[in-house]
Amino acid sequence: MTLPDPADVPRREFVKAAVALGGTVGLSACLGVNEGEGSGDDDSVDPTAGDDLDGVPTGDPDSVPDRQHAWNDSLPTDEDGNVKTPVHHVLRLVDLAVDVADPAAREEARETLSAALSDLESAFEWSNGGLLFTVGYSPAYFERFDGSLPDSVDLPEPTALTSLEDPAFDDADILVHLASDFPEALLAAEEALFGEVDAANGVGVADVSDLFEEVDRRTGFLDAGLPREHRDVEGVPEDAPIPEGAPLFMGFANGFAESQATEDRVTIAEGPFAGATTQHLSTLQTQLNAWWDQxxxxxxxxxxxxxxxxxxxxxxxxxxxxxxxxxxADLPDDAVEYARDEGVVGHAQKAARAREDGDPILLRRDFPTTDGDHTGLHFLTLQESIADFVRVREAMTGEDIADDTGVGTRVNNGILQYVFVRRRGNYLVPPREYRSLPTPDPNADR
Ligand code: HEM
Structure with missing residues (x-):
């Protein structure tokens, strides 16, 4: 991937490309464009990459909440009270390069990783204007230890969840989700953690480069107007009339306050991992030519x-x-009957059938992507148990509706016709206290 000339494209388009590219090149480019310089097409490590970033506040680890997924209090809301998720996102999937089943090696690696994560909290305010992040652990990660996760943690291996999909499964040990409104903060944090740079925003960051082997890097963005600006990829017509106000390639906004679970609802309340949550990541590709043309x-x-x-x-x-x-919430309860009458059933309408006592059970922190130069959505959700996710996904799929109602398994059945599941992965996001290389019995291991 190459960066466009910053003189030829709007700034937002340029920084989105820089985030997608990543590395010191992406970071230098972001810094350069902010200072009105060139595109940073030199791939040597930028010695200034750890310097103070203009306008990005530093932080204080003592003020960061106990739950890694406690982001909402640090995010702005719009005039209607909807939480505004950060604009830029990076997902880093990594395997461990050290044998953390060995207690001595684990202790050493844990100290280094704890220091690095705490350094990031010093380097960046815990907010959309600084940096928000979670560190999640897959079932494959926990397999290396004797003993199994407690009953209070529901973390199965990912599986296919509908008869319409044949996904690959993410089995990397760790998923790090980094998010910020400032692409340069995101890239500086990422480089300090995974790259060759040893400081971010003027703060030294412990070197964890020996701990990880890279498996995958995914990126995305969520803001009004960005899908419209990025219609030049596969999966969407170049002239699709995506409204300026829409943060999604399908032309709408999502994540309305009343359709989101609270952070409390998605938190594991009991057991040694009290304060944790589970995370599901579906990598979805979208084919939106017919959506916009027909x-x-x-x-x-x-x-x-x-x-x-x-x-x-x-x-x-x-x-x-x-x-x-x-x-x-006020639509008829009987979606099958409704589908029979209407011949079409809506996506949000179907998914809302999985609410519990009227309350949503998933906290969605999904964001669109143009990874691979194709439209898609990294559908990242938090929930108390993976079983909760499966339940909502079944409601969203609506196989019960596709019958003799005139609604097909894909056609007229919400947005299924346009969405293709490419990968799935499940993770445990421990409370902050245990976010660094936990064993299945984290109390016993301290
Ligand atoms: C390309 C993929 C997707 C797009 C563009 C999309 C978009 C949307 C939109 C616009 C809404 C309504 C606004 C809101 O309240 O957020 C919504 C609601 C929702 N979606 Fe999706 N969605 C996608 C995939 C999924 C998947 C895979 C699931 C499955 C688990 C899902 C679960 C939900 C839920 C639970 C709601 C809220 C329902 C309620 O109000 O209780 N979505 N989605």
Whole structure:
């Protein structure tokens, strides 16, 4: 991948490309474009990469919450009370290069990793303007230890969850999710943790480069207008009329407050991992040519929300009429009967069937991507147990609806026709206290 000339493209497009590229080249490019310099196409390590970043506040590890997934209090909300997830995201999947089943090696590696993570918290304020991150551990990671995870943790190996998919499974040991509104903060943190740079934002970061072997790097972004700016990839027509206000390639906003689980709801309440959460990552590819060329706005609203939303004009152009509530709670309970009457059933309407006592059970922190120069979505969710995710996914798939209702297994069944599951992975995101190389029995190991 090469960077565009910053003189030829808008700044937002250039920094998005720099995040996708990553490394010291991406970081130098981001810093360069901020200072009005060139595209940074020199691949040597930038000696200035650890310097203070303009406008990015440093942080204090003592003020960071106990739960790694406690981001919401540090994120802004819009005028309707919807939490605004950071704009730029990087997912790093890594294997361990050291034998952490050996207690001495584990202790040494743990100390270094703990120091590095704490250094990042010193280097960046725990916020969208600084850096938010989680460190999650896969079932493959825990397999190396004697003993199994406690019953309070539901962390199965990932599996295919619908008859429509044939995904590959992520089996990297660790998933690090880094997020920030400032691409240069994101890249500086990433380089300090995984690259050759030993400081970020003017703060030294312990060197953990020997601990990890890279498995994969994925990137994405979530902000109004960005999908429209990035229509020049496969999977979406170049002239798709994606509204300026839409943060998703499908032309809508998501993550309305009333459709999101609280951080408390997704937290494991009991047992040695109290304060943890589970994380699921689906790598979704989207094929949106027919979505934009053959469906009209009314049909898109019907398939994304519900036919009632389309008939009553509940959504507006991209969701601006919904305020904080996707307004799916008052739809008829019987989705099968509804589908029979309407011939179409909406995505949000189906997924909301898995709410518990009216409350959502997933906290979605998903974001669009153009990884591989193709539209997609990194569907990252937090929930108390992976079983909760499976339940919502089954409701969203709606195989029970596709029957004699006129709704097919894919066609007219929400957005299934446009979304393809390429990979799945499950992780445990321990509380901050145990975020560094935990064993299945973290108390016994201290
Ligand atoms: C390309 C993929 C996807 C897109 C573009 C998408 C988009 C949306 C949108 C626009 C909404 C309504 C606004 C909101 O309240 O957030 C929504 C709701 C929702 N989606 Fe998706 N979604 C996608 C995939 C999935 C998947 C794979 C799941 C499965 C687990 C899922 C689960 C949900 C849930 C649980 C809700 C909220 C329902 C409620 O209000 O209780 N979505 N999605």
């Amino acid at each position: 469906e009209n706005h009314h049909q898109r609203v019907a398939k994304m929300f519900s036919p009632t939303h389309a008939a009553e004009d509940r959504v507006g152009e991209w969701g601006e009429e919904l305020a904080a509530d996707p307004a799916v």
